Amino acid sequence: MGKQMTEMLxxxxxxxxxxxxxxxxxxxxxxxxxxxxxxxxxxAEGTVYALLxxxxxxxxxxxxxxxxxxxxxxxxxxxNTQGRDHxxxxxxxxxxxxxxxxxxxxxxx
Amino acid sequence: MGKQMTEMLxxxxxxxxxxxxxxxxxxxxxxxxxxxxxxxxxxAEGTVYALLxxxxxxxxxxxxxxxxxxxxxxxxxxxNTQGRDHxxxxxxxxxxxxxxxxxxxxxxx
DNA sequence: TACCGGTACATAGCAATGCTGAATACCGCC
DNA sequence: GGCGGTATTCAGCATTGCTATGTACCGGTA
Numbered sequence: 663m664g665k666q667m668t669e670m671l672x673x674x675x676x677x678x679x680x681x682x683x684x685x686x687x688x689x690x691x692x693x694x695x696x697x698x699x700x701x702x703x704x705x706a707e708g709t710v711y712a713l714l715x716x717x718x719x720x721x722x723x724x725x726x727x728x729x730x731x732x733x734x735x736x737x738x739x740x741x742n743t744q745g746r747d748h749x750x751x752x753x754x755x756x757x758x759x760x761x762x763x764x765x766x767x768x769x770x771x
Numbered sequence: 772m773g774k775q776m777t778e779m780l781x782x783x784x785x786x787x788x789x790x791x792x793x794x795x796x797x798x799x800x801x802x803x804x805x806x807x808x809x810x811x812x813x814x815a816e817g818t819v820y821a822l823l824x825x826x827x828x829x830x831x832x833x834x835x836x837x838x839x840x841x842x843x844x845x846x847x848x849x850x851n852t853q854g855r856d857h858x859x860x861x862x863x864x865x866x867x868x869x870x871x872x873x874x875x876x877x878x879x880x
Numbered sequence: 881t882a883c884c885g886g887t888a889c890a891t892a893g894c895a896a897t898g899c900t901g902a903a904t905a906c907c908g909c910c
Numbered sequence: 911g912g913c914g915g916t917a918t919t920c921a922g923c924a925t926t927g928c929t930a931t932g933t934a935c936c937g938g939t940a
Contacts (some may be wrong), residue, residue, distance in 0.1 A: 669782030842887035
């Protein structure tokens with residue numbers, strides 16, 4: 663994608679990752695691969711890891727180190743209660759924005 | 772709104788303003804008032820002006836100074852062809868993101 | 881006159897977030 | 911030993927919205 667997508671991801675990528683973790687626990691490399699698979703072709707490797715560090719520091723996830731057969735140990739993230747609350751608020755914010763944008767897209771105000 | 776909305780507006784506020792200008796020409800103060808009316812209660816005055824300066828520098832809008840009865844002259848912005856192209860690309864980017872998020876919202880929790 | 885509120889625009893410095901680019905480390909296979 | 915895939919980390923940068931403040935024009939009013 664382009665610069666447009668980059669800017670739009672600010673504020674939404676966190677929600678996307680939290681939503682992924684709401685379905686099941688996952689580790690950074692896996693999440694990046696999943697995103698690329700979904701069409702977010704240019705998501706930078708480092709971006710996801712930095713985001714994971716942030717949401718860990720904010721207490722939205724629990725972390726467990728799990729040995730891997732094919733490389734260094736994985737850091738598996740699980741969404742906790744606080745994370746679920748934050749995700750819910752994310753959906754509320756996004757819904758508001760989404761509705762306004764749909765309105766504009768359809769035909770004006 | 773909160774920090775969440777602030778971050779989410781990065782990358783979308785520009786599109787919102789372009790979409791407004793696609794309907795009809797407008798000036799900064801007017802746009803800010805409209806946004807506040809639509810529920811974007813905490814949009815900062817300066818934010819819109821800075822954004823307008825940016826999209827003018829990028830050549831998305833034409834500007835005309837119009838005297839006002841109630842204060843300093845208004846800078847009325849009109850979307851030009853380049854701006855319309857950019858807006859279309861914005862909608863494509865947003866649609867992509869929106870679809871992915873809807874998917875996550877539905878299938879997730 | 882002097883002041884206030886509403887209209888209208890501008891800007892310097894800050895905070896948050898994604899990207900670039902590079903480094904580190906583990907493993908199997910040629 | 912070297913290569914490629916797996917897996918994480920970090921320093922420095924660009925972009926963008928917010929805070930705070932300043933400028934300017936006008937009408938009403940005390």
